Amino acid sequence: MxxxxxxxxxxxxxxxxxxxxxxxxxxxxxxxxxxxxxxxxxxxxxxxxxxxxxxxxxxxxxxxxxxxxxxxxxxxxxxxxxxxxxxxxxxxxxxxxxxxxxxxxxxxxxxxxxxxxxxxxxxxxxxxxxxxxxxxxxxxxxxxxxxxxxxxxxENSDIFKFSPYKSLTDEQYQTEQVLLSYIANSVSSGNKRTLLVHGGAGTGKSVLAISLLKYLADVLNGNVDYQDLEDLPDDIDFQGSINKTLISCKDRLQRIAFVVPVPAFRETVKRVFSKVKSLKTIDVLSPSDLAHSQPYDLVVVDEAHRLKRRQKLTNYRAFDKCSADVGLSSASTELDWVERQTKGVVVLFYDPLQTLRISDVMRRDFEALEEPGGTNVVSLFNQMRLLAGKNYIDYWESVLSNRPNPLLKPDFKKTGYDFRIYDNCAQMILDVKAKSSECGGLCRTVAGYAFPWRRKMRDKSNQKFDRDYDFEIQGQKYDWNFSRTDWATNPKADDQIGCIYTCQGYDLNVAGVILGPDITFDPIQKRIVVKPEAFLDKNSKDKNDLAKTSENIINAYLVLLTRGIRGTFVYAEDENLRKYLISLF
Structure with missing residues (x-):
């Protein structure tokens, strides 16, 4: 051998x-x-x-x-x-x-x-x-x-992680073929259609969305040349049929948009697309950009769970103008804008567990799309981000919902995933920094939104504060991230603690996660208790709907706990919660 x-x-x-x-x-x-x-x-x-x-x-x-x-x-x-x-x-x-x-x-x-x-x-x-x-x-x-x-x-760069040249898993590949078939059939028949792609954290939704767009752009721009390949694909007949249909309907696919609601990730996508000739024909837009544009033939939306509704906004006037521009009332949502501004096919990539803000479109609006005859739904199940596998994510979901399932407990020895729970927050942060040297970067500490932003408040108010930092844990002083766009890659930012909005949609090699005072454990009731009163994210907090606020807190922690590809280090402010997690993991 x-x-x-x-x-x-x-x-x-x-x-x-x-x-x-x-x-x-x-x-x-x-x-x-x-x-x-x-x-x-x-x-x-x-x-x-x-x-x-x-x-x-x-x-x-x-x-x-x-x-x-x-x-x-x-x-x-x-x-x-x-x-x-x-x-x-x-x-x-x-x-x-x-x-x-x-x-x-x-x-x-x-x-x-x-x-x-x-x-x-x-x-x-x-x-x-x-x-x-x-x-x-x-x-x-x-x-x-x-x-x-x-x-x-x-391999640590965003250009690589979201490259249109990424190989797809079997599941992603089959899903892409299904989506292409739906798109081709819809365009050829002239029928408007919405496609909803469900996928949890780490299932590769963004990679699939970018691959789908590149495939379409290549076919429509004549950039698919099977003579350039020494070995033809196994499904050459199927691909040939799809390509023929798409090319015959090229006049109905003149305008294609990729809507990316999260600003930092939108800039990453623009950089990726600028390096690929065929993708320069795809418009990368914010939802408001889409509202101000002429209608598109095909619109793909990444992170559709981050589309907004008219709640807890910073600029209601701009939102209302967008609604008016597309001929809708102020009660409409960005999801409504997408539907209105698309003449042919809408493809939505969606994860209900990554809804974080009160302003995010409600789950029931997406569920309404799934009513019979309205939308074709496909799903991604296989987790491909974390070495720990899908069980790690499912186990955390069961733990945070107070239904811990021991059958889902991940085998860290088998997978080689570096998982640790700390009593000392400062030591955890030092160990994350050490991992950053070992992994070539992309190791950072993040925290739940349960600590004040004193520095930001000071800068806005021009007031002088005796404490030139944001918050303390165990007597150590810490700052939140200064920037959302380059925090994970900036070597000068490794002392800063990242918030949920710096890392959603991105990968870290190792993530240190601080569970703040907004999540605790009651040893008498033997259950995790969420504390909305300790939660400080005004954009995700609704005093009139504490159940929704609690859901946003849990969803945010699920995002933070599933960022680390190679490992996750955890520190909980609540001592009872630390002990409980140690007993479970």
């Missing part, structure tokens, strides 16, 4: 001229690996590059030489040889190269198709990730010079 561990460090990257002479040299000097052997390759020029895989390098290079665009813009062929390569491995490595090179930014990729668009597991796949890491290290070297940034730095 081949031990792929031996393959690590044994990949040879050989440079050839991208020319007929280079093709001949490859065929003659590759120790038999230029023909009838699986390899990965990169064709590069000054500004552009192409990534591929093949079982016959010399023949494949010849095919590319027949492409006038490649012949004009590319001048070098880098062939990646390894005795332990197989077909599954090179498909995976090809896709990892596309993902990383896109996010690295040294080259603009000419790839029209995103390599292996569907993720799959294969024998000893983890070992080939080590092979890829060695390959990337070589690409960083002066000898090769195909990359600017380390793999770890790239």
């Amino acid at each position: 081949i031990n792929p561990a031996e393959a690590t460090g044994k990949t040879k990257i050989v440079k050839y001229p991208f020319s007929g002479e280079g093709q001949a040299r490859l065929k003659a000097n590759s120790n038999g690996h230029g023909e009838d052997w699986p390899v990965v390759y990169v064709l590069s020029g000054t500004k552009e590059a192409y990534v591929g895989e093949t079982s016959s390098a010399s023949q494949r290079i010849g095919n590319h030489l027949d492409n006038p665009v490649r012949l004009k813009t590319l001048d070098s062929a880098y062939i990646f040889f390894n005795d332990y390569f197989n077909k599954s491995a090179i498909l995976d490595i090809e896709n990892m190269l596309i993902e990383h090179m896109h996010a690295d930014g040294k080259f603009v990729l000419q790839n029209l198709n995103e390599g292996q668009s569907k993720m799959h597991n294969y024998y000893q796949r983890a070992f080939y990730k080590d092979v890829f890491n060695d390959i990337w290290s070589q690409m960083l070297s002066k000898r090769i010079g195909l990359a600017n940034h380390t793999a770890l730095a790239i």
Whole structure:
């Protein structure tokens, strides 16, 4: 049996001229690996590059030489040889190269198709990730010079996490095919349709939304070229039928919008889309931008649970103007704006457990969409963010709802997930900082909205306060985040405590979570008790609806407790709650 561990460090990257002479040299000097052997390759020029895989390098290079665009813009062929390569491995490595090179930014990729668009597991796949890491290290070297940034730095970047070149899980891929089928049928028939995609935290809703938009943009802009692939997809007939329908109805898909309610994430999406030619045709909008625009043929909404209604707003006049602009009363919601401003298909990505503010559209409004005949509903179930798996999220949901289910208790030893509960908050924060060095960044501490923002109040009122900090825990002084947009990546912000609005929709490597005085444990009743009176988020607090406020508090903590990909450290202000959690975990 081949031990792929031996393959690590044994990949040879050989440079050839991208020319007929280079093709001949490859065929003659590759120790038999230029023909009838699986390899990965990169064709590069000054500004552009192409990534591929093949079982016959010399023949494949010849095919590319027949492409006038490649012949004009590319001048070098880098062939990646390894005795332990197989077909599954090179498909995976090809896709990892596309993902990383896109996010690295040294080259603009000419790839029209995103390599292996569907993720799959294969024998000893983890070992080939080590092979890829060695390959990337070589690409960083002066000898090769195909990359600017380390793999770890790239993998911690938003551009990578939300890349349109991401491989989809089987579930995501099948869901995308279902959505494409619905869209094609609706557009061809001329019927308006709403599609609702349910998905909990970490199920990859945003990645799927971006992948769906890229697929549509590629098809509609003529950027899908199956001749560019050495191996056709298994479902080529289905894709061909969908593509044919979409192209035939191209005039009904002229205007496509991606509505992103959360401002910080909207800016991230704009940066991602600006780096992909076909996605520049998609308008990335806020709900108010949509209201002020001409109607769109297709609108995709990410984080639809963050669409607003006319409650607890900072600017009622602007909201009312948007409602009037789309011909609706002031009692309408941003969800109503989306429906009004869409001529064809609306796709909503939604998680009811991430509703956090009083201003968020009510759950019943989304449930009304699901009435028979109104909306097609599809669901994502598989959790793909956290190493701890779906059980970790489900277990927290059961614990915070006072129905702890021991059958859901996650096996941290099995998954390697770093979960800790602390008695000392300061020590937890120090350990999170240490993890940040180990993980290359993206390790931060966050807290429930149960501590005052004294600094913010002082800055607004121009008053002088004796205490130049926001709050204290166990005698230590702390500040809330100064900025929402770059708090997680700013190295100067690692002493700041993040709030729910800095991290919703984003991933951290390790999250330290402070459970504030708004959540406690009653040892007599033996249940978790939420304290709305200790909750300080005026946008999520309704004194006339304490049940809704309590729901928002729990939902916010579920978001905070599911941000850490590799680990979660927990400190609870309430001593009884700390003891209770230790007994459960």
